[in-house]
Amino acid sequence: MAxxxxxxxxxxxxxxxxxxELPAKARLGKWVVTEDHCFMRVILDxxxxxxxxxxxxxxxxxYKQLNDEQLTQAIAMGEQLLTGDMTTLNRWNNESLAWRGKQKRK
Known part of the structure; x- marks a missing residue:
C-alpha cells in the first residue's frame, strides 16, 4: 500500500x-503567459x-492556505498546462483577467 x-x-x-517547469517551457514556446506569478494567478483563479x-x-x-484536495487540483491543472495545451492556457488566462476586470470575457 502506497x-x-x-x-x-x-x-x-x-x-x-x-x-x-511552466515558466521554462513557456519561454521556450513563446507562450502568452511566461512569468511564475502569472501561472499561479491563472491556476488559482x-x-x-x-x-x-x-x-x-x-x-x-x-498556496499555503489551500487544503490537500485543492493543492492536488492545482497540481493537476499545472500538469495539464505543462502538456502545452495552449487552448486551455489562453482560455484560463482570459477568464482570469476578466474576473479581475482587466479584459472583457469573450
Whole structure:
C-alpha cells in the first residue's frame, strides 16, 4: 500500500510547476503567459472560478492556505498546462483577467 502524499510534497510540486517547469517551457514556446506569478494567478483563479483573493486571505501566501484536495487540483491543472495545451492556457488566462476586470470575457 502506497504512503499518502504529504502536504509539503504537494506544496513542493505546486511550486516546482509554477515557479520552474511552466515558466521554462513557456519561454521556450513563446507562450502568452511566461512569468511564475502569472501561472499561479491563472491556476488559482481557475481553481476558485474567480479571483483567488476573493476566497483566500491575500495578505498570506496563497498556496499555503489551500487544503490537500485543492493543492492536488492545482497540481493537476499545472500538469495539464505543462502538456502545452495552449487552448486551455489562453482560455484560463482570459477568464482570469476578466474576473479581475482587466479584459472583457469573450
Amino acid at each position: 504512503e499518502p502524499i504529504h502536504r509539503y510534497e504537494l506544496q513542493d510540486r505546486y511550486l516546482e510547476l509554477t515557479r520552474t 481557475q481553481l476558485f472560478q474567480g479571483c483567488w483573493y476573493d476566497h483566500l486571505d491575500r495578505r498570506l501566501v496563497a
